[in-house]
Amino acid sequence: MDMTTARRARTATRYLSAPAMVRLVQTLGIEACLRGIAEHIRADFGRWPDFDKSARVANHSRDGVIELMPIADKTLYSFKYVNGHPKNTRAGLPTVMAFGVLAEVDTGRPLLLSELTLTTALRTAAMSAVAAQALARPDSRVMALIGNGAQAEFQALAFHHLLGIRELRLFDTDPAATDKLMANLRNSGLTLTRCTSTAEAVRGADIVTTVTADKTNATILTPAMIEPGMHLNAVGGDCPGKTELHADVLRAARVFVEYEPQTRIEGDIQQLPADFPVTELWQVLTGQAAGRRAASEVTIFDSVGFALEDYAALRFVYAAAERLGLGDELDLIPDLEDPKNLFGLLQQRGWIVNQATACPRTAPECYAESL
Numbered sequence: 001m002d003m004t005t006a007r008r009a010r011t012a013t014r015y016l017s018a019p020a021m022v023r024l025v026q027t028l029g030i031e032a033c034l035r036g037i038a039e040h041i042r043a044d045f046g047r048w049p050d051f052d053k054s055a056r057v058a059n060h061s062r063d064g065v066i067e068l069m070p071i072a073d074k075t076l077y078s079f080k081y082v083n084g085h086p087k088n089t090r091a092g093l094p095t096v097m098a099f100g101v102l103a104e105v106d107t108g109r110p111l112l113l114s115e116l117t118l119t120t121a122l123r124t125a126a127m128s129a130v131a132a133q134a135l136a137r138p139d140s141r142v143m144a145l146i147g148n149g150a151q152a153e154f155q156a157l158a159f160h161h162l163l164g165i166r167e168l169r170l171f172d173t174d175p176a177a178t179d180k181l182m183a184n185l186r187n188s189g190l191t192l193t194r195c196t197s198t199a200e201a202v203r204g205a206d207i208v209t210t211v212t213a214d215k216t217n218a219t220i221l222t223p224a225m226i227e228p229g230m231h232l233n234a235v236g237g238d239c240p241g242k243t244e245l246h247a248d249v250l251r252a253a254r255v256f257v258e259y260e261p262q263t264r265i266e267g268d269i270q271q272l273p274a275d276f277p278v279t280e281l282w283q284v285l286t287g288q289a290a291g292r293r294a295a296s297e298v299t300i301f302d303s304v305g306f307a308l309e310d311y312a313a314l315r316f317v318y319a320a321a322e323r324l325g326l327g328d329e330l331d332l333i334p335d336l337e338d339p340k341n342l343f344g345l346l347q348q349r350g351w352i353v354n355q356a357t358a359c360p361r362t363a364p365e366c367y368a369e370s371l
């Protein structure tokens with residue numbers, strides 16, 4: 001390897017676009033991706049104390065939120081940029097859009113810049129399945145799926161492949177969303193039943209997944225709908241003022257969360273006093289706390305999405321992309337012969353200080369135009 005190639009190998013960042021991520025999922029298959037991400041989540045949650053954790057930083061506006069989600073251990077650092085704008089679909093944009101970075105802690109070098117919209121759907125579904133493996137009744141076969149938007153098929157397939165769910169009972173206030181889901185999953189092996197209300201969909205279900213989007217304190221599930229032994233996978237309540245469960249549903253169940261300081265602000269439990277008892281999932285996954293204790297218990301995963309899930313998903317995606325040779329090399333970081341001579345980059349091709357080569361205008365004119 002010559003010096004230039006060696007230097008480039010040191011600075012290049014792998015870039016995984018949304019189309020490259022589609023190719024990755026098509027190549028591996030969605031079941032393998034869900035299983036792979038679930039395994040990475042389980043492994044990383046299993047070494048919870050190794051991570052430098054914080055609640056995500058959220059910038060709220062009238063119609064949505066934009067969030068930054070950083071986390072690191074001694075080896076790798078990751079962050080995700082993600083939004084949540086329930087009204088977006090009316091303007092032809094997804095409710096949730098994301099991208100993120102995986103970097104080397106030793107040097108700070110970004111290893112991967114990746115799309116994370118598709119990846120978020122996969123990791124959220126994988127996380128829900130990991131939680132349900134610990135909390136739902138092992139004989140669960142029927143799931144109600146309330147909210148049939150962008151995340152829904154991923155949830156359906158994660159529960160099908162990782163939990164053994166065979167039948168889905170579907171409801172969405174937008175019938176076109178249910179049409180889309182039924183068309184997308186027609187060959188999945190799942191029995192699909194369209195329902196006319198949440199109450200009808202939930203009746204007799206073993207697991208209820210709520211994955212709706214509305215910037216309000218909604219009551220998708222009310223106490224009268226809850227049956228003994230149900231597991232509730234509450235995914236859509238993930239922001240201050242954006243919840244899905246009636247507070248009494250929470251009060252009557254055992255509630256499990258990802259990272260308590262973040263869920264107290266963002267989860268359905270934001271409706272309850274700060275001392276309402278919850279259990280962090282990592283404790284269940286490492287055997288330090290009990291998951292489901294009885295077949296009749298009602299359990300709730302109050303999911304909001306935690307940075308460690310994206311860290312795990314980025315690790316999975318990076319390894320898979322490297323193995324499959326997917327993605328491009330991105331010159332995000334300057335390639336420097338002498339790392340102290342950053343200014344020297346500007347002097348390539350004979351350019352010298354204070355001399356503009358391409359622009360015939362004076363510097364003040366160029367500056368004024370750029371404003």
Ligand SMILES: NC(=O)c1ccc[n+]([C@@H]2O[C@H](COP(=O)([O-])OP(=O)(O)OC[C@H]3O[C@@H](n4cnc5c(N)ncnc54)[C@H](O)[C@@H]3O)[C@@H](O)[C@H]2O)c1
Nearest residue numbers: 095147149150151172173174177211212213236303304305
């Ligand atoms: N917990 C997490 O880790 C996590 C991760 C990603 C997304 N989310 C959340 O999941 C939710 C769904 O995301 P998405 O990308 O699928 O959004 P989406 O807008 O594509 O789909 C949401 C669906 O919910 C339906 N809906 C709204 N109100 C409803 C109601 N009262 N009853 C039934 N259906 C209703 C809408 O018609 C829509 O089809 C969002 O709130 C998002 O913020 C959570």
